[in-house]
Amino acid sequence: STRKAKEKDEYWLFADRPNPEDTTREFIESYLISLIQDGNGYAHTWRNNRGRCTEIKYLEPGLVSVGRVRGRLVYRAYDATEGTPLTLFQGDSMWHCKRFRRDTWSGKGLSVLEYHRETMGLSLTQQEFTASMYGEGTVPQGILTAQADLETAQIKKISKQWQSSWAGIKNVGKTPVLPLGLEYKSISMKPADAAMVEVGGYTERQVAQI
Helix, strand or coil: CCCCCCCCHHHHHHHCCCECCECHHHHHHHHHHHHHHHCEEEEEEEECCCCCEEEEEEECHHHEEEEEECCEEEEEEECCCCCCEEEEEEHHHEEEEECECCCCCCCCCECHHHHCHHHHHHHHHHHHHHHHHHHHHCCCCEEEEECCCCCHHHHHHHHHHHHHHHCCHHHCCCCCCCCCCEEEEECCCCHHHHHHHHHHHHHHHHHHCC
């Protein structure tokens, strides 16, 4: 079950304004957009001498680095204009939400693209493989065999006649007439190649889901 933590200072800050510069809506929008795009949402809680939370400030992910000191998480915020470190925050003073995680030591989350990098890489590999197989008709669909040995000039002549009469889109569907002694044998795709092409449909669906 859940309940409203009205005894917490953070509850009343969000009921009014998290900090003087942001409304509650602006803060939540910025935080969620960072979480979706970068995989990390950062906010720092400022406290007074009595330990009471007085402000909650959103921090841009690009200006925050995460590290460890003696095994404990620490956060370093940088100045947006000069790129110099401003403050070193302890982990217990930060609100850090991670969208995807693959390890706990780094302390950082992963964006959607980082998390699905393997899926994207597989899709690109499959596209390159298919293009290399079928690009410019480099994969033969069949071969011509002869009953007798042919000289080089005869082979070139038959090849030229075949290409001009039966190859290409304009000749699709035509029935080739072979000279006596020649036989056409189709070449089937290797099971491994067929499986790779079939994977293409799966990776397309996976990429579409990202």
